[in-house]
Amino acid sequence: xxxxxxxxxxxxxNLIKFPGVGRRSAERIITYILNASAQEVETLAQGIIxxxxxxxxxxxxxxxxxxxxxxxxxxxxRNKEIVCVVEKPSDVTAIxxxxxxxxxxxxxxxxxxxxxxxxxxxxxxxxxxxxVKQNCIKEVILxxxxxxEGETTAMYLTKVLKPFAIPVSRIGVGLPFGANLxxxxxxxxxxxxxxxxxxx
Ligand SMILES: [Zn+2]
Numbered sequence: 246x247x248x249x250x251x252x253x254x255x256x257x258x259n260l261i262k263f264p265g266v267g268r269r270s271a272e273r274i275i276t277y278i279l280n281a282s283a284q285e286v287e288t289l290a291q292g293i294i295x296x297x298x299x300x301x302x303x304x305x306x307x308x309x310x311x312x313x314x315x316x317x318x319x320x321x322x323r324n325k326e327i328v329c330v331v332e333k334p335s336d337v338t339a340i341x342x343x344x345x346x347x348x349x350x351x352x353x354x355x356x357x358x359x360x361x362x363x364x365x366x367x368x369x370x371x372x373x374x375x376x377v378k379q380n381c382i383k384e385v386i387l388x389x390x391x392x393x394e395g396e397t398t399a400m401y402l403t404k405v406l407k408p409f410a411i412p413v414s415r416i417g418v419g420l421p422f423g424a425n426l427x428x429x430x431x432x433x434x435x436x437x438x439x440x441x442x443x444x445x
Contacts, residue, residue: 305376307352307369309334317341317349324348326383329438330373330402332356332390335427340388345435348386351376356394357401365401373402377409386441387415390425403444414441 247254253275260271278286302308303315310316317323317337327348331337337350353368376382387402389395399415406413416437426434 302352302354306350307334307354307372308337308350322347326381327386328373328376328382328384329386329388331388331426332395332398333427336388336390339427339429339431340434340438343431343434343438345438348384353389353398356389356398358394358397365405368398370402370405374405377406377411383411385411385413386438387413387444388426388438391417392425407445411445412443413445414443416441 249257256275257268257271260266260274261268266274278289281289299311300309301311303310303318304313305318306315308315308317312319324347328351329340329346329348330351330353331340332353332355334352337352340346340350351369351373353370353373355363355368357363357365357368373385377385385402385406387399389398389402403413403415417440429437
């Protein structure tokens with residue numbers, strides 16, 4: 246039987262639902278909470294609620310945003326003619342950190358994964374095609390991960406983008422197979438973007 250109080254035990258059960266948080270980590274977080282000031286804990290709890298209430302997806306690119314359009318889509322200095330397609334919002338953050346990209350993004354919110362039963366219809370692909378149809382997009386850069394799912398997704402996108410007759414390229418040089426974009430360092434990402442190869 247647990248020696249913790251009922252409220253601690255309940256919080257542990259909730260914390261271990263977080264990705265990467267096991268029981269030991271949950272216990273450490275609770276120790277931190279117990280040692281922190283009431284104000285700090287209040288700020289933390291409010292912060293979680295505020296993120297949940299305010300953060301939504303950008304209506305254009307599906308990046309995380311607190312307004313209809315994310316900051317990148319709103320920025321008049323970004324080149325709206327080049328779209329970099331990524332799997333998740335954290336990939337946008339990784340590429341932005343590299344500081345070498347001035348175009349806009351399209352976040353698919355996943356990748357094609359037959360093993361997990363995820364097909365093209367589970368991703369935000371229609372929105373991408375709609376953007377290509379309606380806007381003057383002159384180039385699409387496929388920056389999905391360098392693993393099997395990412396490559397499968399890139400191949401599928403190449404196929405559906407082909408009829409639009411715009412240049413489509415794939416980043417890759419410098420990224421080892423299996424690499425997750427969000428964990429690649431800025432220099433590698435800059436080089437991968439620079440050395441993208443044309444597919445169409
Ligand atoms: Zn956006």
